[in-house]
Amino acid sequence: xxxxxxxxxxxxxxxxxxxxxxxxxxxxxxxxxxxxxxxxxxxxxxxxxxxxxxxxxxxxxxxxxxxxxxxxxxxxxxxxxxxxxxxxxxxxxxxxxxxxxxxxxxxxxxxxxxxxxxxxxxxxxxxxxxxxxxxxxxxxxxxxxxxxxxxxxxxxxxxxxxxxxxxxxxxxxxxxxxxxxxxxxxxxxxxxxxxxxxxxxxxxxxxxxxxxxxxxxxxxxxxxxxxxxxxxxxxxxxxxxxxxxxxxxxxxxxxxxx
Numbered sequence: 001x002x003x004x005x006x007x008x009x010x011x012x013x014x015x016x017x018x019x020x021x022x023x024x025x026x027x028x029x030x031x032x033x034x035x036x037x038x039x040x041x042x043x044x045x046x047x048x049x050x051x052x053x054x055x056x057x058x059x060x061x062x063x064x065x066x067x068x069x070x071x072x073x074x075x076x077x078x079x080x081x082x083x084x085x086x087x088x089x090x091x092x093x094x095x096x097x098x099x100x101x102x103x104x105x106x107x108x109x110x111x112x113x114x115x116x117x118x119x120x121x122x123x124x125x126x127x128x129x130x131x132x133x134x135x136x137x138x139x140x141x142x143x144x145x146x147x148x149x150x151x152x153x154x155x156x157x158x159x160x161x162x163x164x165x166x167x168x169x170x171x172x173x174x175x176x177x178x179x180x181x182x183x184x185x186x187x188x189x190x191x192x193x194x195x196x197x198x199x200x201x202x203x204x205x206x207x208x209x210x211x212x213x214x215x216x217x218x219x220x221x222x223x224x225x226x227x228x229x230x231x232x233x234x235x236x237x238x239x240x241x242x243x244x245x246x247x248x249x250x251x252x253x254x255x256x257x258x
Contacts, residue, residue, distance in 0.1 A: 038063040041088040041139050044112035047159030055153050062145040068092075068132040070205075077129045081119035083142040087111050090136025091203065094128045095213065105214040107170070108133075117164055120146055133205040178216045180257050184225045186215045188254035191235065191242060200242040229253070 038060035042048045048056060063086070068074060074085065077097060091110050095103040106128055109115055119126050120143050150157045177186045190211075194200045212222040226242075229235045234250045236243040244250060 034065060035060055037065065037088070038139055041086050041112075045086055045114055046112075047114075047156065047163050050159075051153070051156060055149065055156065059141060059145075059149065063139040063141050066138055066140055068136045068138070070132055070134055072132045074130040074132065074138065075116075075126050077126055079126050081116060081124065081126055081143055083140050083144075084117060084120050084146050085115050085130075086139040086141070087113050087115075088137040088139060091133045091205065092130055092136055092138075093133055093210070094130050096128050103129075103213050104216055105210070106174070108214070114163075117160065117167070121150075121160075121164070133210075134203075181254075182256055183215060183217045183221055184228060185254050185256040186217075187222065187225045187229065188234075188250045188256075190215065191244060192247070192250060192254060195244050195247075198244045198247070200244075202240050202242065 039056065042056060042059055042063065048059065051059075065088075066074075068090075074092065075082065087109050089111055091108060092115075093108050094106045094115055096106060097103050107115075109130070115130060116126060118124070123143075150160065177189065181189075191200060208219045208222055208226075212219045215222060226235070226237055229250070230237055232249070234244070234246045234253065236245055
């Protein structure tokens with residue numbers, strides 16, 4: 001006959017220890033969830049793709065999630081550099097500010113993009129101010145941790161170098177546009193770069209003031225340029241989108257110099 005055991009009685013745990021265990025469990029679950037989100041965000045960054053899994057795991061463990069609401073400042077130009085930032089969701093803008101308060105948009109930052117690499121590698125203060133245009137989540141990788149990884153992982157170092165070279169080319173184009181091309185030519189180039197299937201969908205934050213700051217001008221001048229391109233049949237401006245009607249003509253306008 002098989003032995004018959006009495007039903008197990010529930011294990012009694014003191015209330016204080018039970019609460020402590022529950023807190024530890026919840027914290028562990030949150031840590032695991034945060035780690036998974038960090039891996040997901042980092043995997044979308046081109047120069048983190050193809051890394052050894054152990055390297056990616058190490059970066060994810062060092063990453064810190066931060067949430068910003070509309071208009072919140074991530075960091076200020078000239079402040080000490082905390083590290084490299086990776087955008088998980090939302091849009092932000094990187095701007096240089098003049099003493100008078102006028103801003104030049106350096107770039108808009110969306111999911112999967114990184115920023116502040118130059119300050120990290122040059123061990124320099126932040127080179128621009130970054131502001132959230134909509135609710136955004138970013139991951140911060142501390143400068144010291146990234147520097148250590150760059151010294152030990154040649155593949156990562158090469159990928160970051162290629163990315164920075166691309167950023168330099170972008171800035172050279174921006175300098176050329178601001179110094180040599182008319183506002184209409186700059187606007188035409190921007191519209192061509194952003195056009196998907198002949199249309200540019202305007203996000204809620206993409207006001208004329210934001211577009212003007214991107215082009216290094218003011219809203220009134222931008223408005224006249226948009227109206228002129230529209231009157232010439234090159235584009236059609238609607239409330240939430242801009243449609244390109246004559247791509248060839250717009251390309252010719254983008255080459256017009258001062």
